[in-house]
């Protein structure tokens with residue numbers, strides 16, 4: 630199949646339980662919860678998105694007609710010498726599970742990459758993902774109810790962390806919602822974690838440090 634990619638870049642994972650790790654990010658184009666157009670934001674199922682996932686015009690973006698071609702583009706960004714450090718790719722978007730498939734998973738593993746995914750949980754994940762981060766969105770069907778980490782953007786009206794705390798994840802994170810109320814959201818997330826120690830605080834450290 631053809632993969633449509635907004636951008637591919639080397640950075641540090643900014644969020645969740647792998648924050649600080651070097652990773653190649655592959656951001657797929659498109660999402661099932663928002664068109665990505667500002668005029669559609671208020672009528673979208675997910676209205677707080679902080680990301681441009683429209684088109685193929687970002688760094689190293691484009692259309693890739695085979696898994697091998699996309700895997701090669703990702704691998705080319707891993708720093709050489711590649712014999713030091715476990716290679717890591719983070720598939721995100723947009724919604725990466727609309728495009729990530731078995732051939733691409735196999736191609737990345739063949740190049741010795743660990744595969745991490747950032748997903749909204751409305752699409753079932755394929756086999757073979759090494760680190761699955763699910764970030765549920767209020768009012769949408771959560772189909773993927775297990776994984777490595779659950780990262781809840783907080784607060785979201787209609788989505789209480791207590792209703793997610795029994796799901797099959799190894800780590801539970803609250804990530805303050807960025808936007809006009811970021812400072813209040815940060816304080817609310819800290820307060821919730823202090824009272825409910827199953828939850829930890831995930832800061833978007835790439836925004837704090839000014840890296841992509």
Ligand SMILES: C[S@@+](CC[C@H](N)C(=O)[O-])C[C@H]1O[C@@H](n2cnc3c(N)ncnc32)[C@H](O)[C@@H]1O
Nearest residue numbers: 677678679680722723724747748749764806807
């Ligand atoms: C842009 S999304 C792409 C992956 C997938 N569509 C998802 O929602 O999980 C990447 C991560 O950023 C989070 N995110 C998006 N907008 C945010 C915001 N305004 N504040 C904090 N986190 C946000 C998402 O919840 C998700 O964990």
Ligand SMILES: Nc1nc2[nH]cc(C(=O)O)c2c(=O)[nH]1
Nearest residue numbers: 641642643644721747835841
């Ligand atoms: N550095 C960095 N870390 C991230 N973790 C999740 C991101 C995403 O947009 O999915 C992201 C991102 O865009 N940049």
Ligand code: SF4
Nearest residue numbers: 660663675678723749
């Ligand atoms: S589901 Fe993810 S990519 Fe889609 S609009 Fe929401 S935060 Fe953005």
Ligand SMILES: [Mg+2]
Nearest residue numbers: 679680721841
């Ligand atoms: Mg981001």
